[in-house]
Amino acid sequence: MGTYHQLTGAISPGGLLFTCEEDDCGRRLVIDRDRGEMVVIDHGDPFALHQGVVGGVEMSPPRVVPT
Numbered sequence: 001m002g003t004y005h006q007l008t009g010a011i012s013p014g015g016l017l018f019t020c021e022e023d024d025c026g027r028r029l030v031i032d033r034d035r036g037e038m039v040v041i042d043h044g045d046p047f048a049l050h051q052g053v054v055g056g057v058e059m060s061p062p063r064v065v066p067t
């Protein structure tokens with residue numbers, strides 16, 4: 001527990017797409033900037049702490065509501 005993964009952000013048609021850089025994790029999520037919603041596509045490693053980075057600027061992690 002307590003390992004940090006880095007999410008790299010990229011602009012996609014659906015909004016900001018974040019992909020985890022760890023090969024064995026694969027967490028992906030999209031932030032819809034129009035609606036201000038975050039949609040998790042792939043949950044990845046549930047024990048890792050994910051930090052998002054866009055263009056080298058860190059942003060505070062969005063609140064994730066367990067589904």
Ligand SMILES: [Zn+2]
Binds near residue numbers: 006020027045
């Ligand atoms: Zn990850």
